[in-house]
Amino acid sequence: MNSPDNNRLEQQEIDASAKWPVLTFLGSALCWLVLGGALQLGAALQLHTPAFLGGCEWFTYGRLAPAAQNALVYGWGMNAAFGFGLWLMARLSASALRHGGWLFVAAQFWNLGITLGVLGILTGASTSFELLELPRFVTVLLLVAYALIGLWAVSTFCLRNTEHVYVSQWYLFGAAFWFPWLYTVAQVMLFQAPVRGALQPLVNAWYVNGLYGLWFVPVALAAAYYFLPKILGRPLNYFYLPAAGFWCLVVATAFSGGSRLIGGPVPSWVATLGTVANFVAVPAVVMISMTLFGTLAGRYAALKESITLRFVFLGLLGFVAASLLNFALSLRSVAVLLQFTLVGELRDWLLFYGCFSTMMFGAAYFIVPRLTGRAWRSGALVRAHCGATALGLVVLTVTLLAAGWQQGKLLNDPAVPFADLTKAMLPWFTARSVALMLLAVGHLAFFVNFCWSVCPFGSAAEAPAEFHLPPAMSLPAKEGHA
Amino acid sequence: MKNGLTLFLGVFATLALSWAGVLLTAQRQFGGLAQYKDPADESLNPAALSGIADQGRMVYQDLGCVSCHTQQVRREGFGADIGRGWGTRQSVARDYLREKTVLIGQARLGPDLRNAAARPYADAEYFYNLLYAPQSVAPGTNMPSYDFLFDVRPASDQPSPHALRLTGRFAPAPGTQIVPSRRADELVAYLLSLKDTYDYPEARPFVEPKQKEGGH
Known part of the structure; x- marks a missing residue:
């Protein structure tokens, strides 16, 4: 075991090697977050004010909504996951990111692909398959970019200087491996050699479920498993639970895609298998929650001190809520009511935003000061981001739950004309816009603070209060070098 | 888990x-599902889309109609799809063989469209009006106008036979007429093709073989 001083030094070397690639990924992620959030807000406004941008073909709802979703998922989500994942993999493997220039190239390719893709959706080249709307011509760009990023992550893992492989590394390694496979299979089976008929929605559902469950959730859990013990200075409570939770969760998730097609034009075993898999995921969620909340037990006061912990805690709540909702929606009796309503949207949104994005916010607040060597410039902006995110999340979740419930009730009552249903939804759509506005305010605060903090000019940082090391962090963490 | 190889194999196998x-x-x-040959008249079902309807399917795709409209009818007793008149039977896998891209959708901000052309009021004029000025035929809807699919032309002595016949507040400005563009024609041709009426053996209810007579 290294002495504390050596350990610090080693971490600094690793951080120095990761500085520019990770900052590039996080910076581009933030640009996409602001842009995607704005597009999402625009689409939300159109639902209660159809005339908003109404005459403009580029911004018609059917294009704006998928453009926003793709900008958020592939622009913000993937970039943030790349930045965070590479940094954490290097830290936990106690191995510097070598030849970071290539990652820089990969980031350019990725962002070029997403830019062309989002423009493609707005100009009418969308494929209309959920989360695969990006036109086919960007697929190669994205795969080349990902090949470099995935190779770097996996080779950093293979060149590790540690004996033990930490829980976060399982999740990161798995995610790095699963995403390209899911994406390639979906591309081949839907576009290169398309399957016929009702198999297409099945491939689509398998991909969407995999992208959320086998990419975004693992990256988010890697963050939780890293930051909780790290910041609290306390090892994970249980020894076997993380491993059991990991395998149980990923195997269950891999098979649960069919539950999105309950009542659809596919053989019923497809949906039934998905429902069974979602049942199997329940013990996984319990084990993971026991481990993570167990580590946090009795230390809730630490949430006041660390902004990262606050976001991670929020993300954990998001994970549990999203898992519960996913489980509920895979029951036929619930699906019959809520399947095609706003609650269906909430299921994915809670996983992506409530769980993954909040974890990434927390991670960025931890990582950026260590890469730049300076604290965040503005404590007020940090607090504004955290407050807006928490409030926006609560408002949006409650709104979509209540709205979806009412929508389902009315949809299932054939006596209610569709116009009345739309009328009943209008106040909810407005509430949804307000919540998205709150989140957009948070995004802006985060973006401004990031640019200001990374900018090498200007006066010294003024927000040390949000960034101080708990005493335990100067000791070598108990899980190994990092 | 110290062994990277175990992890790799597990991740791979998953x-x-x-x-x-x-x-x-x-x-x-069901990847090899084929058209069903009617034993009586030897017709193949579902019939292939016409050329213009297939182009309309691509307009449907590029405008993202699937963001708000599903194309799947759930079975009797599971939701009110049939009660709402969105179909007379549940959708089955074979119905979708006619489309090259199958967009069954997952949000019902608008009504299901799988049998849009089978509704009693649905003719070409209805769909043109719906696309140009949704409020003119569906008051209270929040569907956006697709007026960019239409050309505004000066009204001449011989008005276009395709010009929309809109009245009241939706009427075109004096001296102009609204004529559907090629893409509007394609999209409407596709919408008019949306009708799963053939009764496949697998689409008949399993428990209750009683025939349903239309919607309400």
């Missing part, structure tokens, strides 16, 4: 089994 177990199994089971 997705490999899922891919084979879900996608390949489904492909084996």
Whole structure:
């Protein structure tokens, strides 16, 4: 075991090697977050004010909504996951990111692909398959970019200087491996050699479920498993639970895609298998929650001190809520009511935003000061981001739950004309816009603070209060070098 | 877990089994589904889309109609799809053989469209008006106008036979007429093709073989 001083030094070397690639990924992620959030807000406004941008073909709802979703998922989500994942993999493997220039190239390719893709959706080249709307011509760009990023992550893992492989590394390694496979299979089976008929929605559902469950959730859990013990200075409570939770969760998730097609034009075993898999995921969620909340037990006061912990805690709540909702929606009796309503949207949104994005916010607040060597410039902006995110999340979740419930009730009552249903939804759509506005305010605060903090000019940082090391962090963490 | 190889094999097996177990199994089971030949008149069902309707399918795709409209009718007793008159039977896998891209959708901000052309009021004029000025035929809807699919032309002595006949507040400005563009024609041709009326053996209710007579 290294002495504390050596350990610090080693971490600094690793951080120095990761500085520019990770900052590039996080910076581009933030640009996409602001842009995607704005597009999402625009689409939300159109639902209660159809005339908003109404005459403009580029911004018609059917294009704006998928453009926003793709900008958020592939622009913000993937970039943030790349930045965070590479940094954490290097830290936990106690191995510097070598030849970071290539990652820089990969980031350019990725962002070029997403830019062309989002423009493609707005100009009418969308494929209309959920989360695969990006036109086919960007697929190669994205795969080349990902090949470099995935190779770097996996080779950093293979060149590790540690004996033990930490829980976060399982999740990161798995995610790095699963995403390209899911994406390639979906591309081949839907576009290169398309399957016929009702198999297409099945491939689509398998991909969407995999992208959320086998990419975004693992990256988010890697963050939780890293930051909780790290910041609290306390090892994970249980020894076997993380491993059991990991395998149980990923195997269950891999098979649960069919539950999105309950009542659809596919053989019923497809949906039934998905429902069974979602049942199997329940013990996984319990084990993971026991481990993570167990580590946090009795230390809730630490949430006041660390902004990262606050976001991670929020993300954990998001994970549990999203898992519960996913489980509920895979029951036929619930699906019959809520399947095609706003609650269906909430299921994915809670996983992506409530769980993954909040974890990434927390991670960025931890990582950026260590890469730049300076604290965040503005404590007020940090607090504004955290407050807006928490409030926006609560408002949006409650709104979509209540709205979806009412929508389902009315949809299932054939006596209610569709116009009345739309009328009943209008106040909810407005509430949804307000919540998205709150989140957009948070995004802006985060973006401004990031640019200001990374900018090498200007006066010294003024927000040390949000960034101080708990005493335990100067000791070598108990899980190994990092 | 100290061993990277165990981790790799586990990670590999997880997705490999899922891919084979879900996608390949489904492909084996119904990937080779073919048109059904009617024993009486030897017609093949579902009939292929006409050329213009197939182009309309691409307009449907590029405008993202699937963001708000599903194209799947759930079975009697599971939701009110049939009660709402969105179809007379549940959608089955064979129905979708006619489309090259199958967009069954997952949000019902608007009504299901799988049998849009089978509704009593649905004719070409209805769909043109709906696309140009949704409020003119569906008051209270929040569907956006697709007026960019239409050309505004100066009214001449011989008005276009295709010009929309709109009245009241939706009427075109004096001296102009609204004529559908090629894309509007394609999209409407596609919408008019949306009608799953053929009664496949597998679409008949299993428990209750009683025939349903239309919607309400």
